[in-house]
Amino acid sequence: MSDEPQILAIDNGTQSLRALAFDPRGTLIAKVRVPFQPYFAQKPGWAEQDPEVYWNALVEACQTLWKRPGVRKDALAGVAVTTQRGTVVNLDREGRPLRPAILWLDQRTTSGQKPVGGLWGLLFKVARVADTVAYLQANAESIWLQTHQPELWRDTHKFVLLSGFLNYRLTGRFADSVGSQVGYLPFDYKGLAWAGPRDWKWDALGIEPTLLNELVPPAERLGEITDWAAEQTGIPKGLPVIAAAADKACEVLGAGSLEPNVGCLSYGTTATINTTQAKYVESIPFIPPYPAGVPGHYSPEIQIFRGYWMVEWFKQEFGHKEVEQSCAQGVPPEVLLERLIRDIPAGSDGLMLQPYWTPGIKLPGPEAKGGVIGFTESHTRGHLYRAILEGLAYALREGKERVARRSRVPITSLRVSGGGSQSDTALQITADVFGLPTARPHTYETSGLGAAIIASVGLGLHPDFETAVSEMTHLGEVFDPIPEHARRYDALYRNVYLKMYRRLRPLYKEIYQVMAGISG
16 A cells, blocks of 8 residues: 555536545546536526535535545545635625525626726726726626625625635635635735735725635645534545635646646636736736736636537537437547548638627627628538637637737647547647647646645645646647648638637627617
């Protein structure tokens, strides 16, 4: 029996929670996945979940993990938690949830908020970012709660992210990682701390400092497993709980992207491109980079909302045949969809898709919609499926160029994580569109591995992040660009894709006005 230490990583995603045991070389010893309903919606556009669903899933996952071969509770050195970003929980003085958690997917907004005034308001007008600030206020969960549930807001003792809730349940301490602070909160992204006392965010969001928990840098100790948590989960009492980071930040580390020249693509519900930077870089002016999993570092990010959700949409709307066959053959529908596009050439015979299915603050603008051009009678549903994969790669390449331009560091290689990374076709398309070698990490569980990497440094199993990433991450299959395909994609990207949004934008605005009854 090995005396080698083990690290417990808790990874709470949107659709499931995973408990994972890693060794100091990044080997996944065992894992348990507990799925749950992603959310429930009392009204259209809402997305909520009972916080106890997350905690119960954590308990079940851990208690099951102890039964898996190779997992040794007596060998555990520590535990780290990573979660979905931007999901908030209201807690009372006893740490009990006062209402369902509001998820990052929630689309409720609050109108009629008073603009930020004073010197800050003047500066926002001069800088032409008043609309961005108003967008933040309209989408902030704290504003909605104060407006629609004022009594509950008054009873709130702590207003925390999901990571803060789970860390509290494990340690009994209202504390969370700096690396997990992604959401509509008064956080100073440049200073990597709560905003200063005179910062405009406090008034704009209506949050008092006492409502927030203590922040701890990644790799530092948050606390220890309490008696109660040990009894519930089976995690040994007193085991150190190390501050990790949000799931995307952990994915970047787990994929081996520690330097700014290595881009990390996440092919998940939201498709993203991230890098790790030692300096503060705003890829989009006035939109801050998020905290990285490395203390004092930043993760510039470009998001394509509803990214690989488009694959799920395609399956629901056009993939009935593959879904039925997958059940009969015992293989995932994506395997059959891969066959559907196997013989379709790069560029989908001229069918081009821009994946702006959800508007953004600045990129794309609030009027954005998805666009598909180039249809002919020869195109099939297979062409549309391939055009979706290509469109996402085009959008992320545009993000890559924006990040590299702003940081002045070229991105020379790619790592791909998330559900879409399991598709060989998607990774070859990515390599061809970017014109860069594209690697799949050695494990699919990059978010959990990233949390384990952070914990390994905090526990002293590795002396620093460079060593930890080198020892614990390994490349899987590498996809090199096919020169002929790369040339074709480059021409389509430069001559067509980059022009689509600018030319279609006036039409998107007209669509909105007509459908809103403003004109016509």
